[in-house]
Amino acid sequence: MRVMGVDPGLTRCGLGAxxxxxxxxxxxxxxxxxxTGADEELGARLVGIEAGIEQWLDDVRPDAVAVERVFSQHNVRTVMGTAQAxxxxxxxxxxxGLPVALHTPSEVKAAITGSGTADKKQIGAMVTRLLRLSEMPKPADAADALALAICHVWRGGAQHKLAQAVARAQSRTAQGRTTGKGVAL
Amino acid sequence: MRVMGVDPGLTRCGLGAxxxxxxxxxxxxxxxxxxTGADEELGARLVGIEAGIEQWLDDVRPDAVAVERVFSQHNVRTVMGTAQAxxxxxxxxxxxGLPVALHTPSEVKAAITGSGTADKKQIGAMVTRLLRLSEMPKPADAADALALAICHVWRGGAQHKLAQAVARAQSRTAQGRTTGKGVAL
Structure with a gap:
């Protein structure tokens, strides 16, 4: 099972498979x-994030995608951009049609380190060990994305095939739906 | 100048041009x-929103798009979905390459009614009068989208051509950018 993890952000969006x-x-x-640059328009930044993720999906061809669940209690100044990414x-x-899972930061920390309150350094150290890397992936957003992917592999297991079938069916439904508007062009 | 307004939401995303x-x-x-259905997966809902907006952009062919600016002080339960829409x-x-403007709810209210604290009914009444409609657009999200579009027409004016040129240039930059990743497939 190949999983791509996404640690969302506008300035740095971490990706790891x-x-x-x-x-x-x-x-x-x-x-x-x-x-993406903090001096760019929001629209250009979102287009840049989309292009980057699309390129990754083309290259990596994951069976599932795991994204960090964003809460409104996060850093208020950046939370909207994080939610949009x-x-x-x-x-x-x-x-x-890929299955998508949202994992909270504490779920990821608990899965990788055994503690829901582990710090960034501990996450980085465990990711390095579990993937048998010679050094810690940098920046921290990249290591966090790998931690999300590992968390999903371990939590995924048997649920995976079912989720995949459901996602495919829902993707078909969503794309085929009419938008119920009253146009008066 | 043709403007499409978007009052974002996952359950109801208001659109008006x-x-x-x-x-x-x-x-x-x-x-x-x-x-989109509250019982659907987030992914299917976002695909539905995208398909609906794309269809509208194809049909309406606006010169600019005005989107309500979402704040984290909004309804906490729904704010993440609203930000994502x-x-x-x-x-x-x-x-x-369309220029995008974000207007706050109070900017829109002030532009349409003269008061930044006007209620939904007042917004609806002014939209109905300004567009010389026989009845108030429903639901309120649809009327709010029209209010956003009207606000943008009035605020837009001379700035429009400049914004359009900048948006086009930034769209080209964003799409052409490499993602600076280290792939080890």
């Missing part, structure tokens, strides 16, 4: 970051 | 709502 299954060694597929990741995956 | 220029009568182009509207417009 791993291959594995519960109870077997994991391997790194790809890790990196899509960046997360929405675009979910949209890109769903458009392809 | 008007034609006009500052100091001249306005006319209605289209008004309606894109709906807004992000998709901005993305769809920016992908086409």
């Amino acid at each position: 791993v291959e594995g299954r519960p109870g077997a060694p994991l391997s790194l597929v790809a890790v990196g970051v899509v960046r 997360a929405g675009i990741a979910v949209l890109c995956a769903a458009r392809r | 008007v034609e006009g220029r500052p100091g001249a009568p306005l006319s209605l182009v289209a008004v309606g709502v894109v709906r 807004a992000g998709i509207a901005v993305l769809c417009a920016a992908r086409r």
